[in-house]
Amino acid sequence: MAATKDLDHITMQARQVGAKVLLVGDWAQLSAVQAGGAFKLIADDRGPDAPTLHEIHRFRHEWERRATFQLRAGNLDVVDSYVQHGRVESGGREDMLDLIFDAWRTDTTAGRTSLMLAADIATVADLNARARMHRVATGNVVHDGIQLADGTIIAVGDVVVTRLNQRALASGRGWVKNGDDWIVHGIRDDGSVQVKRPRGGPFATLPADYVSEHVELGYATTAHRAQGRTVDTAHAYVSAATQREPLYVMATRGRETNHLYVDTANEPDAATGHGGAVAVEPIDVLRAVIITSGAETSATTVREAERASTWARRMEWEGAAVHEARHDPPTRQL
Numbered sequence: 001m002a003a004t005k006d007l008d009h010i011t012m013q014a015r016q017v018g019a020k021v022l023l024v025g026d027w028a029q030l031s032a033v034q035a036g037g038a039f040k041l042i043a044d045d046r047g048p049d050a051p052t053l054h055e056i057h058r059f060r061h062e063w064e065r066r067a068t069f070q071l072r073a074g075n076l077d078v079v080d081s082y083v084q085h086g087r088v089e090s091g092g093r094e095d096m097l098d099l100i101f102d103a104w105r106t107d108t109t110a111g112r113t114s115l116m117l118a119a120d121i122a123t124v125a126d127l128n129a130r131a132r133m134h135r136v137a138t139g140n141v142v143h144d145g146i147q148l149a150d151g152t153i154i155a156v157g158d159v160v161v162t163r164l165n166q167r168a169l170a171s172g173r174g175w176v177k178n179g180d181d182w183i184v185h186g187i188r189d190d191g192s193v194q195v196k197r198p199r200g201g202p203f204a205t206l207p208a209d210y211v212s213e214h215v216e217l218g219y220a221t222t223a224h225r226a227q228g229r230t231v232d233t234a235h236a237y238v239s240a241a242t243q244r245e246p247l248y249v250m251a252t253r254g255r256e257t258n259h260l261y262v263d264t265a266n267e268p269d270a271a272t273g274h275g276g277a278v279a280v281e282p283i284d285v286l287r288a289v290i291i292t293s294g295a296e297t298s299a300t301t302v303r304e305a306e307r308a309s310t311w312a313r314r315m316e317w318e319g320a321a322v323h324e325a326r327h328d329p330p331t332r333q334l
Contacts, residue, residue, distance in 0.1 A: 058230060060256050061085075071248050071290070079286045082251075082260060089261045090282035093239070096261040097123070100235045101130045103259065104219070112232040113198070115253055116220035119246040123237050124220045125152075131219035132158065146187055149212050158184045160195065161221065162206070164214040171197070171204035179228050181218050223249040232256050239263040240285055243294035247286075262286060 007023075014021045056065045063081060070078035082088050089099055100116050104127075107114035116127040135141040135157065145155025154160055162180045169176040182195035182204070191208030193215070206215065216225075223246035234254035238247060238261065251258050262282040 058252070058255055064258070068252055071244075071251060074244060074290055074293070076287050076290055079283050079290070082286070083283065087257070087259050088282055088286070089259065090264045090285075092265040093237075093263045096237055096263055097126060097130075100237060100261050101127060101134075103233075103235050104131065105134060107233045112256070114233045114235065115226065115229065115231045116235050116237075117223060117226055117250040117253065118220065118237040119223050119239075119242045119250070121222060124222050125150075127220035127237075128152065128217040132217060145184075146191060146193070146211070148215060150216070152217055154184055154193070154211075154215065154217060156184050156186060159198070159218040160184055160193075161216050161218040161225070162210075162214060163216060163225070164210070166210065166214075169204055169206065169210070172202035176204055176206065179225070223247075226250065226253055229253055230255060234258045235261065237261050237263065238286065238289060240280075240288060242289045243292050244290050245294055247289050260286070 011021050013019075056068055059065050059068070063085060067078050067081045070081070089096065091099075104114045104116050116124075116131070118124050118127065132141060132153075136143050141157035142155040145153045145158070147153055160182050162176050162182065163178055164176075165178050166176045181198055183198055184193055185196055185203065186194035188194070191211065193206045193208075193211050194203050195206060196203050221229075227249055231253055232255055234250065234257070236247075236250035236259070238250075240263070247260075251260060262285050264280050264282050264285060
C-alpha cells in the first residue's frame with residue numbers, strides 16, 4: 001500500500017545511488033489511503049512480463065485457493081463456491097454481528113487464532129467492544145485500563161495491534177512493526193505498556209505517546225488494516241456498501257476457514273427512504289459487491305483516458321463534419 005509520492009521518493013533515492021527498486025504486492029487489494037494506483041499502472045504496463053504468483057500456500061482447502069483467484073479477477077461464479085461450501089450466512093445487520101462474535105468466541109476458546117473483519121470503522125468498533133466485554137466477563141482481561149486516541153480502553157490481558165513501524169522499539173532480535181499482534185502484560189504509571197507476542201518471546205515496552213496514537217484493539221479490524229495478516233479463521237461482515245477490494249482482503253485472511261456474513265436487509269436512508277427494510281438474496285449482494293470496484297486509478301491512467309476520450313470525440317466530430325460536407329447540397333448565393 002505505497003502511495004504514489006512515497007514510491008516517487010524511494011525511486012528517486014535509488015536512482016541517485018544506482019540501486020534497483022523491486023515492488024512486490026497485489027494491485028487487486030486495497031491501495032494506499034493517499035493518492036495511489038501507481039503499482040497497478042506499472043503491472044499493466046509490463047503486461048505478461050510482470051511476474052505473477054500462480055500458487056497459494058495459505059489455505060488448507062484446494063477449492064479456496066481457486067476461489068481466491070476467481071474473486072481477485074471479479075469472477076461472479078466464485079459466489080457459488082462460497083455458498084456450496086457453507087461459507088455464507090445471511091440476515092440483518094445485528095444478527096450477522098451476533099453470529100460473527102459467536103463464531104469468533106468459539107474459535108478462540110478452541111485455541112485458534114481468529115479475526116473479525118468489516119469494511120467500516122463503526123462495525124469494527126462494535127465487534128471489538130463485544131469481544132473485550134466478553135474477555136472482561138470471563139476474567140481474561142482487567143476491566144480498568146488506559147484510553148487510546150479513538151476512545152477505546154485497553155488493559156492487561158487485551159489483544160492489541162501496533163500500527164506504526166518503529167525500529168527503536170526492540171523486541172528481542174526483532175522490533176515493533178505495523179500489524180504486529182501483542183498481549184498486554186502491564187501498564188506503567190507513565191502510560192507506557194509492556195506487551196508480548198501471543199506465541200511468547202521477549203517483552204517490548206511501548207511508550208505512552210506511541211500507545212495513544214498507534215495501538216488498537218486486535219479482536220476485529222478493517223479490511224485496510226487486515227492486509228498482510230494471517231489467522232486460522234476469519235469472519236467478515238459484508239453489506240451492499242462493501243466493494244470488491246475489501247471483500248477480497250477479508251475473504252483471504254484465514255488459513256482454515258473464511259466465512260462471509262452478508263447483511264441482506266437493505267435499510268433505506270432514514271431521511272429519504274419510504275417503507276421498511278427490503279430483503280435481498282445474499283448471492284445478489286455478493287455479486288453486486290464483486291462487480292463494484294473501488295480501486296484507485298493513477299493520475300497517469302486518468303490523464304491517458306481523458307486524452308483518448310478527447311481524441312475520440314474530436315475524430316467523431318471531424319468525421320461528422322466531413323460527412324455533412326459531402327452530403328449537403330451547396331448553397332447558392334442570391
